[in-house]
Amino acid sequence: MISYADRFQFTDSGDMFTKRLITAGLTALLIGTLGACGGSDSSGSASSVSGTDTSTAPTARQTPDTxxxxxxxxxxxxRQTTRATRPHTVTQCGSATKRVRHTSSSGTGTKKKTRTWYTTEQYRKCAKVRSGTETYTRVVRKxxxxxxxxxxxxxxxxxxxxxxxxxxxxxxxxxxxxxxxxxxxxxxxxx
The missing domain is CATH 2.40.50 (OB fold (Dihydrolipoamide Acetyltransferase, E2P))
Structure with missing residues (x-):
């Protein structure tokens, strides 16, 4: 299919700008014409060619959820409940140690020195462990x-x-x- 812009004969590179301008203008005209033919208002209902709104006022109707x-x-x-048992957990804490890396730098440029050393630090470590069972109320039916x-x-x-x-x-x-x-x-x- 030959576009309207291809029907014009252009001879030099200066006319390429004109060809592109005409193509853009024809595209805008085509989009405007199609938009006028299939126009609709914000509610999605089609309006007539004269510009008068043919949609009616919204009526009260139930939503899909009602x-x-x-x-x-x-x-x-x-509500129905029953007594049930489950594992009982408690939190146990103890002391533990970890190795910590330290660094420090001094000087600048080629005389910069970095010193690294390690220390052992203590901390408190906690974990949940199982300790027997416990009874609780389980909901059978809400x-x-x-x-x-x-x-x-x-x-x-x-x-x-x-x-x-x-x-x-x-x-x-x-x-x-x-x-x-x-x-x-x-x-x-x-x-």
Whole structure:
């Protein structure tokens, strides 16, 4: 494909600047034309050629994280714990020694001398060691608040779907009437 700039005949190296200038101008014109044809406003909706905005005002709708349906039932699962054992560790400290390197310099230029010597220094060394076992409370099941919905998202085929919710959303659903429309943001699925 021959560009518009290639149709012009240039004879000397001084005209190469003109050729590049024309090519840049045609490229800018092409980009501007394409931008005008496929323009869109900041919300992503296309606008008409006359420049009037054809987008409508944003409507309030639920976010992808929220769930809407008819209240079916609620369930509160209490926290369950059990006693378990694990290794018990203690911190034991003792004295240890390490060799430390020291250097000092004196003089400048060719008369500079560096002296190196080593000393043995003591320090306190600590480590965790196992010392028997200890008992602790292990959580078997965390406390959960759950709500079951029918007609989830308006789909009459999606019934008895359980969601884990916050305590506040659970209280709102518990106080709502049977088959009342409720909307909440679940913290998990299933119960």
């Amino acid at each position: 769930v809407t349906g008819l209240r079916d039932s609620v369930r509160h699962l209490t 406390e959960r608040w759950c709500v079951s919905l029918d007609d989830v998202g308006g789909d009459t085929g999606r019934d008895d779907v359980w969601y884990q919710v916050t305590r506040a959303a659970y209280d709102d659903a518990r106080l709502a009437d049977e088959h009342a429309r409720v909307t909440f943001t679940p913290t998990g699925t299933g119960c």
